[in-house]
Amino acid sequence: MDEPRKPPIELSTRVQALPGMGVTRAKRLAKLGLKTAQDVAFFLPRDYERPAPPMSVDQLREGQPASLIGTIADAELVSRSPGKSVFGAIIQNETGAVRILFFNQPFRAEQLLVDQKVMISGTPKLNGLRMEFTHPQVTLFDSDEEITKPKMLAIYPLTEGVRQKDLRFLVAEVLDAVEDDLVEVMPESLRQSAADRLREADIEIRGACPTIKTALRDLHQPNSEQSMLAARTRLVFQELLAMQLALAIRRRKLTSDLQAPPVARSAMIDARILNRFPFELTADQTQAIKEVSHDMACQFPMNRLLQGDVGSGKTVVAVYAMMLAVANGHQAVMMAPTEVLARQHFATLGKILEGSRVRLGLLCGSLAKSERAETIRATAVGEIDILVGTQALLYGDIQFSKLSLCVIDEQHKFGVGQRVALRSGGVDPHYLVMSATPIPRSMAMTLFGDVELSTLRQKPPGRAAVNTYLAHDGWKDRWWTFVRERLREGRQAFVVAPRVMASTDEEVDDETGEDISSVETVYRDLSEKTLSDFRIALLHGRMRPEEKLETMKAFAEGESDVLVSTTVIEVGIDVPNATVMTILGAERFGLAQLHQLRGRISRGSHAGHVCVFTDGELPPSENERLKLLEQTDDGFELAEADFRLRGPGDLLGPRQSGLPPLRIAHPSRDIDILIVARAVAQQMIDEDPDLESPEISLLKAQVMRRYGKRLDLGDVA
């Protein structure tokens, strides 16, 4: 009889078609994302078991991992009942002897024969006077073979019903079958230059980057820590390089397709603008202005994100840029997410520009029809130099006579592909986008590949600090007494209510998906009991825009003492007199968001106080994330931590990014490799814009397959 021929395993072979695979097992493996042989070959170990170096018998300690080299002196298989057996053997060397045990693995009797030379690794236990290893890792050796160190073993993520052993076996089997079919997308020259660049960045890698075949072998069955790290670096680098190539192609497309009016800066203009500010700029502001001016002098549109904590003075940078545009005879527009904020900017600009010839315009929802029409007309004919307004209005078809700069304030959601189309005379304006949600550099580089970044890290001098308290059980009374004292002194207070997800649609806040009833409950409670002596207002995303505006305005003007709200206050409101904030249900917020909220009470010269409560079992002081909030006032540090702990989700919705998920690389952990990949990608595109070199045709194909459609890279293909 012929043996049935096994079908060959290819990269595209489905897991359920692998030899010996049952439906149930295939389903379990699918839960780990393993659907094809390729998935298995690229399945990333979570960690490695690192067996201890070989020892002598007297060095063995109970409970401490150890390895031992020796010869099998005695072996016995005892069957107790069908399917139940014990295999025991003595391993002996010149320093003594130990026992090894295997339960229900009768095949061990055939493998571990007397006189066989072996190395065992595991954790021994003392049994009588002898150390005993149960189910050790065993390596067999020919008697004259030189014995080196025990092998590292990959540890894979598991799921129910899938054992570590099964995965190791499966990976080994697949790797043996497919490793000669792997496609190498990084040619030798690229592997060499990438390694050089990685070394320059202090990332350890010997020689060139390993080939894909070596890399996968060393990822799953490394011979040493070093070869494992080199393998990982190569795979991470490749994945990030593909992404950065896609982003570089896109950047190039944008800059070659679009044109913007160059805006020049001179020493005289600079001095004239700076004269208008009543204070010295911080070093960070000066640096950001330098970066912005540099971009604006170019013939293609600036696309720059200016980030800085609430109160770091972003407006100054924007005002500078707008005045620069005006000094060049152009127009500028500034968009805010809310009318309150638009009016605030309009007032600020009015003050700074008092007595100058710069003409300001305001466009927002509450203007009378005739006023609006007049502003729109004046903008179109160039009688307005700087137009401030809400985004909603400005996205309409407003005409400019010569627009060269568009500033977008308090923008939280960007993503590749999100751009505003505000064209004027066939050219695009420069874009300056401002955000108080700090975006970790690693994330900015991955998600916003076509955005440049400026950062204000320092705060202007003279800011009172915010004191952050993590509430303990039984603090409520003390805290509310403190709040009442501040209110009696004439200060104002925010209460941010828990963000409970609603169970019925009825209660859902359209903007935030929060349960309004919980805010309303808090509001009622405070009005009727805790703060019944004070004027309390309620604010949530479900109110009509005019109602919201009215409520915020009244609070800003001191007509109410306490504002109970959902996170809608996150954006835009500036009330220097508000110095206390109570945050309820804090475990439901991201760190970046909590930090934003806290920023609302650091606007004035009075010290701010924020007290953080949780709804959950754990008090805030036991919550690792919340502890960070107490420990640092640096929004960037918090954003990085948030990114590490919760992923990017809190900063932007996954749909915002427009990029497929990374499989191996982690932008935050692999930031150093990311920076190198970005530089290498940029250089490759500079030298070969359409990636036409035949050497990299496979790499290009991979980039286009993965990113072409999503990033609209069509022309290059």
Ligand code: ADP
């Ligand atoms: P944000 O970054 O939150 O938009 P703003 O631009 O509104 O911050 O600035 C916050 C406050 O700090 C404003 O009142 C502004 O006038 C003030 N400010 C900005 N820059 C400086 C500076 N260099 N020195 C002193 N005060 C400054």
Ligand code: MG
């Ligand atoms: Mg601002």
